[in-house]
Amino acid sequence: MGKLFAENRSVPVFLMILAAITLAITVMSEGYGTGAISTSLVKTLGMTLCLCLIALAMDLVWGYCGILSLGHFAFFALGGYMIGMWLMYARTADTIAAAQAAQPIPPTAVELNDAIAVQIFGVVGGDSFPWMWAFSDSLFLQLALVVLAPGLLAFVFGWLAFRSRVTGVYLSILTQAMTLALSLYLFQNDTGLRGNNGLSGLQNLPGVEAPQALTSVWFLWASALALGLGYLLCAWVVSGKFGKVVRGIRDDEPRVRFLGYPVEGFKLFIFVLSAVIAGIAGALYYPQAGIINPDELAPIASIYLAVWVAIGGRGRLYGAVIGAAVVSLASTWFTGGRAPDIPLGGYTIQWVDWWTVLLGLGFVLVTLYAPKGLGGLIDLMSRRKDA
């Protein structure tokens, strides 16, 4: 560990900044501090940390291994759905049990189960649990699925794609097709995850009476912890020989193959790892968002993720984190209607409308003139300090 810190100075700096930010938010929160930061803002910040984590996962595959995945939100949302199933089941089970207790004759296990199923799936005309909810009553198994489901999807997809040597833009389009197919699948009412209604009420923790002011801070801590561990893991993976081989694949894939490395295996490893990290990020994000539906898997979301990482600077882990944090927070601020309009005589520029234009064109400029992104600026400054 100490060696990792020495090799990659960004790791201790990053961890300290993350801890400081988390602490600062905690002492200003409504739940544990002065209340300077509202509970909804705490949630937004916690969600931003999760977005930073998936950006990290994206940087791992794209920045280090050269695989531009345009479907990472498929893994993110899959993680969210897996934890969402347990949250929704457990919460509904509590409500139904309370309602049934009012009846003179206690319910049988089957009746209880059917009542829960009707409560959850009535909205899509269902009255029994689809097969994929088999483990939804077990927090432990659903947590395992948070890792396994995105991992398995990434493994199958990656194995197929890498085996047939699909690379470059072809691969990007295929990943986009993957997330589109999954989102269309989930949009159907009869595929088991409530169609376009998605899963809702996820902000309520089953069996926990604590107010949102407290739970929002808990999730912030969990997200910060996950981001910190994720950063450590990614830094460890890309340092050392593995990182060198993976960067070699990014720069000259045939050359790595002719050094005798099973390139497909390396790509698959990094793709699955990245998908698992994305799934964990999603599993932490959606309980804070409160709702998940198939819109989250729309291909455009994943392209935006690539944009964040590109703006932040690929191939450097802190770049991805900075990009995700800066762009997603700026987007929230500008589109939330809080940014001041700019009157231009006859026309008033409203940020709600023009932010997307600015983001799009700004992104083109970054790609053209600052290919290393914001992270490149940090490199430049830290090098100047060294010199």
Added chain:
Amino acid sequence: MSTLLEVSGVSVTFDGYRAINNLSFAIGEPEMRAIIGPNGAGKTTFMDIVTGKTRPDEGQVIWGEKNESLLRKSEAQIVQAGIGRKFQRPTVFEEQTVYDNLQVALRKDRGPLAVLLDRPTKADRDRIEELAGEIGLSDHLDTIAGTISHGQKQWLEIGMLLAQEPRLLLVDEPAAGMTKEERDHTTDLLKEAAKTRAVVVVEHDMEFVRRLDCKVTVLHEGSVLAEGTLDHVTADQRVIDVYLGR
């Protein structure tokens, strides 16, 4: 000297164009062999077939003491079996240091998990420094490979090849674009390597081939036209016809 690689009756066609036509070729260990031939003779395609980049339409490629067929192996497996290849254009990892390039090439377990858990040992570092000495890049171990000269990149690539400790080295036009001194150094490196392993050099430059001082195979239109010492083949009327043009 036993036969290390035997290629027999291999043919390959691209869109109706017969790039390799019933080619047979064998090399023992240790041995140095030069392959010459005009443009389009199939030299590069021959290497592609041996290294698994191109699958032949027919024929056999047999390797080693156990007479394994190479045709069913992937590129990576062929390399792991002991065949190293140096491309025409120097291809090193330009964004990484010379040290990193050599470290990646070192003969060690290539599996993803093994690589992930790999931590460089003292033996590794010694070996890298030794190799760097052989290719004259001892002072450049921490230099980014993209910034060294063209000739140095060629040596680095040869160094990376040697680091793999292959039993057969396939070298494609190693002297292209080199100065006189650089060429001499390259010749020495290859000759040294050929003492313990098989080396196949594809080259245009007759002067360079003469310095290698080894058996020569002449390829023409995808098959072997002549084989023997350089003096022997250059005296062959058919070879003269092919080179001087009809």
Added chain:
Amino acid sequence: MKIIDILTRLALVAALAVGGAATAQTGPSLQTVLDENRELIVDASRRTVQGALDALVASGQEGIPAFLESWQAREVYVAPDGAFVLVQDEDADPYTLLDIETGDVLGTAGKREVEHLRPNRGVQNLIGAALVQFQLSSPDAQTRLAALDAIDRSPDESQLPLLRAMIAAEQDPDVLATAQNVLTSLTIAYAEDDGERVAAIEGLGGRIDVAARATLNPLLATRRAVAEALPEDTNIAEVLQPGTGDLPRMEAYQMLVEADLAPAFTATSDLRAILTDHIVDDMVGGVPVRLLDTDAARFEAYAALAAEGTLPPLVTEAQVDAALASHVFFDQYREPSKAVTDAASETLAGINTRVGALEIVDLSLDGLSLVSIYFLAAIGLAITFGVMGVINMAHGEFIMMGAYTGYLVQAIVPDYTIALVIALPLAFVVTFGAGVGMERLVIRKLYHRPLETLLATFGISIALQQIVRQVFGAQARPLTPPDWLAGSLDFNDVVSISYIRIAIFALGLVFFVLLWLILNRTRLGLEVRAVTQNPAMASSMGINPDRINMLTFGLGSGIAGIAGVAIGLFAQVTPELGTNYIVQSFMTVVVGGVGNIFGTLAGASLIGFLQKGIEWLNPSNTLAAQTYMILFVILFIQFRPRGIIALKGRAAGD
């Protein structure tokens, strides 16, 4: 009723004997005949009017059809003197009365003095049916056709002989054909002789129209029944096995219950409600309520109550099985004749086969037009991808810009045909310019960085989309096709294609040929192909790749603009228009392979026909169809990573 009829006829004879000689020669006058049936005509009701109609028709008076038409049209009045008359102007007061037969003016009468005959709809229909026989023998072919139409709409057993007589005399081939069709349905429905009906049914064999199917389907209507043994005299469609097919076990038992052939079954799920009604001191049948949370405990409680006699004993599963086993369940045809139902189901099966085959033809036409759309949408993308290795994410927005160009032109030029003629080249020019501008400003600077190009063009894409949303608003804008493109070309009842789709197909064909000519017969095409296959070699031979790239990009974008106009004609013009087509375009390019217009055609064909095919197999669920479609593409790429038509050998690079 009959007696009254006879009496009135007797009275008529008496009246004739007493009446003047003038009318006696030609039989009783119309007025007289009407007079005889006065009560039935004036107070006509659906149940009683038939007698009057029969009498009128039987009289053989010439003026009867005209009177019936007037009566049906509510134009007949009763004058103060009791005569049946017409009036000249319904809005005038007083009315000018006209003779019912000759139309001569009879005099005037105040509005309140006359009685207006207003037959209700039922009566009107009966009058119409009576009229039919007159109309069938009308010299005017249109009238005869109208009569046939009337029969077709309200068929009646009595029309059968009339129709047969009419057909025997009919000369006009069109009318005859229609008459025979109507006769067929009438024969099938009402003929006495089963042989005749079967022949008529078999006569429908070659038809594919909805009417033929509508004639046959009612013959095959069934009713589900249960009996202890299979009845001998009914026309059985199918004997059903409870618990299989569309007769679930409990549904079958429920039929027995409803037919009083078995006692009611208490489902396990009903126990809770039943037991709730019998809670006494927190106990049910001696079992504490809190223990009733298993089915076993509830059965025990129920059994206790049943033993007391409070509740009927539970029907066991074994009893259910026994009851089901001792009865037969079957579907029986409402039509009693087996020969008829057999012929009908056989003929219907034949018709359905033919209709199925034609549906595939229709589907293929639909597929073909989808292929043209995908081809137009994707070909520009394929060209730029092939030549420059660049995926233009803003390609969809170029399509959208083309559509908006069409909308703007239509807003200025009122004639839709002229507007379309202007819009097509203008859209090309606009998007060509946009493409060239984008190439020079952005893409040129990102060569050899295809992934960055992809993302940079995505940035342009979202900016363009938002700008258009700001300028034109988010709502859909109309791009109306000219009138000559409205409607569709109908081959028969099943196969048809709209003119817009034909036009788009033609447009796709034109561009396919045009691009083939440009790429294979011009200097520019030669240079484009050279750059596609080996950029380095091409530039060493004096081809300026920058210029070629710029022109190629412009060309690809320009075609996107034209595709936009075409798509706008049938889809809604919104800022998101391009987004809806971009993914399909990607699929087309990836599946087809790059750098070759035949590849794009092959890709578009595969995607278009496959999509239609999947929709046909699973018509209710387009989401599922798209999901399967994409999964297919992902799998397809496994087997042909470079598309259907791939560059091979060295040119493909690696």
